[in-house]
Amino acid sequence: MEGARRQLDLITIGRSCIDLYGEQTGGRLEDMMSFAKYVGGSPTNTAIGAARLGLRSGLVSRVGADHFGRFIREQLVREGVATDGLVTDRARLTALVFLGIRDPDTFPLIFYRENCADMALSVGDIDIDLLQSAGAVLINGTHLSQPNVFEASVHACELARAAGARVVFDIDYRPVLWGLTGRDMGENRFVADAAVTARLQQVLPLCDLIVGTEEEIHILGGSTDTVAALRAIRGQTDALLVCKRGALGCSAFPSAIPDSLDDGVVGRGFKVEVFNVLGAGDAFMAGFLRGWLRDEPLETCCEYGNACGAIVVSRHGCAPAMPTWDELQWFLGDRGRPFRLRDDTALEDLHWSTTRVNVHEDLTVLAMDHRSQFEDLCRESGADPSRIAAFKALALKAVDRLAQGDARFGVLLDGRYGMRGLEAAADHPYWIGRPIEWPGSRPLAFESSADVATELATWPRNHVVKCLAFYHPDDPPELCERQERQLLRLQDACRKTRHELLVEIIASRHGTVDAHTTARAIRRLYDRGMKPDWWKLEPAADLATWANIESAIRSHDPHCRGVLMLGLQAPSDELVASFRIAAASPIVKGFAVGRTIFADAAARWLAGSIDDEAAIADLCGRFAVLVDAWREARAAAQLPREAV
Incomplete structure (x- = not known):
């Protein structure tokens, strides 16, 4: 098959x-x-790592017809990994692995793989058309x-070779398995x-690239002398051999094996x-393949692999730690970096922002x-406050x-009165x-335990944390600094619990506002270290305000x-008029509006003058007016689709 016809660069199997x-480190x-x-498993990690580096990757495996199997499938889709070859096994459960980080040399593992789904993969699961669509x-x-x-x-290897694709062998030796x-x-x-x-060597004639650690080279070559093992492997295959050497980087051998590993082709290493x-080995494989499958020089392939391994060795987890292409380019740039790489704030910010999905x-x-x-509203109408939760449950029904x-x-709902709606939202996209x-707090306070991270640890990951701050750039310095400390605490908690953060700024309540006020507030917060995923801001009556805001955010x-x-x-x-102004700014993605939509329905429902159905219809109708107005305004702005 000609390369131009190939739909995938890489399919991983296994x-x-x-x-x-374990979230605690330094112990048993x-x-x-x-x-x-x-998500875990070496081939799965590599498929995700390859996709993050810009390769078109797919996975052939099995998962159980269970919650974890669905999570794997959903996460692969979010990562851009093709799942055409992922079979759902209704007779077996998805495998589990418990992992810990004790010290730089000790990483305890327990594999729960008894009769698991992925080990039931069979010849019948291999789709010929899918395999022939891949470059490797x-x-x-x-x-x-x-x-x-x-x-x-x-x-799968035989099908790939027959179609002119390349075969990669990740030795991945786990004696316990x-x-x-x-x-x-x-x-x-x-x-x-x-x-x-003997079993591993049976596949050697099929391979174009073989990658392993020194220990894995030993088991494949049948010798604990690395050079001797490599020569034994070379005796059975002409494949490119790559030996991963930990902190020393790697050595690649495209032909004869020299007397020293240092005499192979090496790429720049990173301390x-x-x-x-x-997970570092899976990252190495993804990085190496990003170069190799794009026909980069062998030294570059090694450098990509070494860099990806160095990045992941500094992080918690395997698949989520895989770097993106932007991260790799940043890491390879000529700039200083801390030895303790996870203290590189710029790199970690880039990792966070370039691995978000949806x-x-x-x-x-x-x-x-x-x-x-x-x-x-309850005080005004004499309604029982316990009814608030029932009304808020209608919000999701109206949206849906x-x-x-x-x-x-x-939908934006709180955990105090809106929990039923939040729970129901889990089944919707x-x-x-x-x-x-x-x-109403000013200075900002949190509706949670004293440690905000403890509260966020109880929230599902897909809940975006919204925080309203009544914040004006001309507030007294002590007030500004106190609120900024709270926002920074919250941002740190969100990153550690892997939640996105939306910061809402209302400046108009506590000072005069002009075309520069909100932009000044945003710039000040950025200068203090804030990098929220979203901003929620007041409507503006002029284009200059939005231009200033966009400049502050983009820069x-x-x-x-x-x-x-x-x-x-x-x-x-008034909102519709503000939409027409904001729609011309690509940084504005839409709106999050409440009382304009729900105030009348809530007052009547709490007073008992309308029922649930009438309330839902009212909410839906008012919401629809704003949705249509926003989309009409966006279309009228005639922005290029890629800029919107």
């Missing part, structure tokens, strides 16, 4: 599981108290340990075994603190996160009636925002998600 990573796995859930196929040593997956892997150690010795990387060597070696270029949100305003599954819609601030954070406009209970016609 393990696909859930990594449960026995003493871990909580675990972070990530990667197989994995672990998947040669059982007859059925061995046959499936070999069959070959039954050579106790189950509590998952971190053991080498046990010599002639039978394993960084080792925090977590798990881009929203058009977002219309029904904001019903108000708390004190609903309590005021209008949106009909359109992911350009969203809509954007979900949730407030963290104490209503400090070109990866910012954008701005949502708030409503401030303005009449619909």
Whole structure:
């Protein structure tokens, strides 16, 4: 098949599981108290890493018909990895791995892989058309340990070679998965075994590229002398051999094996603190393949692999730690970097912003996160405050009636009164925002425990943390600094709990506002270290205000998600007029409006004059007016689609 016809650059075959990573470091796995859930399995990690580096990748594997299998499939889609070859196994569960970080040399592992889904992969699961659509196929040593997956892997290689694709072999040796150690010795990387060597060597004639650590080269070559092992491998294949050497980088051997590993082709190495070696090899593979599959010089391939490995070795997790192409380019640039790489704020910011998923270029949100305003309505109408929760549950029903599954819609609800709506939103594709601030607080206070991170740890990851600050750039310095400290605390908590952050700024309540005020506030917050994913800002009556805001955001954070406009209970016609102005600014993605939409329906519903259906219809109708007005304004602005 001609290269121009190929739909994928790479298909990886093999393990696909859930990594449960201990969140406490420096102790035994026995003493871990909580675990972070990530996609895992070496071929799956590599597929994600390759996709982040710009390769078109796909995965062939099996997952269970369970919650974890669905998570893997959904995450692969979010990462841009093709899932055509991912089979759902209704008889088996998705595999699990528990992992810990104890010290720079100790990383305990427990594999829960008894009769798991991915090890049931068979020849019948290999789609010929899919395999022939790829420029390369990667197989994995672990998947040669059982007859059925061995046959499936070999069959895939044969199909790939027949179609003119290249075959990559990741040795990926885990003795415990070959039954050579106790189950509590998952971190053991080498046990010599002639039978394993013989099994692995059967695939050598099919390979174009073979990658492994020194221990993995030893098991494949049948010798604990690395050079001797490499020569034994070379005796059976003409493939490019790459030996990963940890902190020393790697050595590649396109032909004869020299007397020293240092005499192979090497790329620039990088000295960084080792925090977590798990996943670094998969990152190396992704980086190397980014160069190799694009026909870069071998030295460049090695450098890409070394750099990706160095980045991931400094982070928690495997798949989520994989760098993007932007990160790799930043890392390779001529600039100083700390030895403790995770202290590189610029790199970590770039990682965060370039690995976010679900881009929203058009977002219309029904904001019903108000708390004190609903309590005021109850006092005015004499309604029981316990009824607020029932009304707020109608918000999602109104959004869904209008949106009909359109992911350009969203809902903003609080956890105090809106929890039923937040819970129901989990089954829909809509954007979900949730407030963290104490209503009306100035200086800013949080509606949570003393440690805001503890509160956010209880929130689902897809809840965007919204924080309203009554903040004016001309506030007294002490007030500004106090509010900024709170916002920085919140941002740190959001990054650690992996939540997006929306910062809402209302300046007009506490000072005069001109075309520069909001932009000045934004610039000051950026200068203090803030980089929220979203801004939520007051409507503006002139183009100059939005131009200043856009300049402030673009100059400090070109990866910012954008701005949502708030409503401030303005009449619909005033908001529609403000939409026409804001729509000309590409940084404005839509709106999050509340009281303009719900105030009348809420007052009547709490007073008992309308029922649920009437309230939903009213909410839906008023929301639809603003949605239509926004989209008409955006269309009238005639912006190029890629700029919107």
